[in-house]
Each structure stands twice: as C-alpha cells, then as structure tokens.
Amino acid sequence: EAGVAQSPRYKIIEKRQSVAFWCNPISGHATLYWYQQILGQGPKLLIQFQNNGVVDDSQLPKDRFSAERLKGVDSTLKIQPAKLEDSAVYLCASSFPRGGGYTGELFFGEGSRLTVL
C-alpha cells in the first residue's frame, strides 16, 4: 500500500516570498491533516479536512496560510507571504474515519522542510 506522498521535501525561500506544498493521502482515507512542526516541538494542527470540507482550521494563520482539498483527494498548503517564523517541517497525514467520533490511526508523510531566510 502506497503511503502519504508529499512534495517538495525541501524548500528554501526568502521572507515575503510564497511557497506551496502538495500532499496525496493514502487511497480511501477521507480525513487529511496538515501539521506544522517547529524544531524540537510536537506537531501543531493547521487544518483538518473531511473529504473536501474543513473540519478544523482554528490554528491556521489565515492572513498568510491557505489550504484546499479539491475533489476530496490531494491537497495543497500555501504560504504567502512567508515569514521567518514559518521555518518548520510541514507534515501531511491521513486517516480512515472509524465512526462514532473515533479518530482513526494517522499515517504521516515524510514532511516538507521549509527554510525562510
């Protein structure tokens, strides 16, 4: 079974530039997550999709971050304009909903490491 695919693996940009990350979840996984992981910290949820609808984007800095999941499959996360503090690893994860409000097992991609200079 193919895992969660992410690209690019690494990206270096200057502040105020824009960047986009792509994620393709495991086939059949309706739930897709984007996490931001700053060095030495645990992942922080940015946005969660259920199919192509947003479940939670309460911690997404909407003035500069946007995400979409058209057709309920792959997803893109965009940052525009980037700030120095956006330097982090952006992890995509997917899960198969178990029902009854239970969050299924999360499968993570390898992450996209962003460096903002």
Place this chain on the structure above:
Amino acid sequence: KNQVEQSPQSLIILEGKNCTLQCNYTVSPFSNLRWYKQDTGRGPVSLTIMTFSENTKSNGRYTATLDADTKQSSLHITASQLSDSASYICVVSGSGGYNKLIFGAGTRLAVHP
C-alpha cells in the same frame, strides 16, 4: 486546558539498555492514547494505540502502559538498539464529537554504542 507533557525532554542510553519514557495528560474526556516514533527527517510512525480499557500494549521491544485514573502513560523500550534513536511523541485523543488529537513535545532518545 487539554495538555500532554512528556519527560524527560531528552535521554541518552547505551545500546542494549532499557529505558522508560513518561507521558502525563490532562485531556478530558479521554478516548485513546498513542505513541509515535519519529526518526530524524522523517514523519512520525505509529507504535501503539490504547483505549481507556487497555492498560498495556506491546509492539516488539516497545511496551506502552496506561493508567487512566492518574492520566499517565509510559513507553518502555527493552534491549535498545541504535535504530531506536529517535523522538517519541505521545498523542492523546478526547472523546465525543470531533476528537482533536493533542500532541506532546516528544522525548528525544539517543542510543550510543
């Protein structure tokens, strides 16, 4: 406030030794607790998932315990190997409605030969 705290922050052990990582949480109501292993430069990989009714679960040399009364969990690694060098992240899920996952900051383990 729902929180997950892990200790120690970092740990160095010699190959072949055992170690135990701790996780305390204040998430309520509780649904399940997960341990993930994250190698440097990789995404986290699930080790165990425990529900309220489970107090121990093993995955090879990894054994997780859960005390839902004291809201504590531990991850015990037996006969450590160099490949165990990684960050270990404790994640707690609440119950009822939308079950947000609360992540700990992780324990960074280094196994030296």
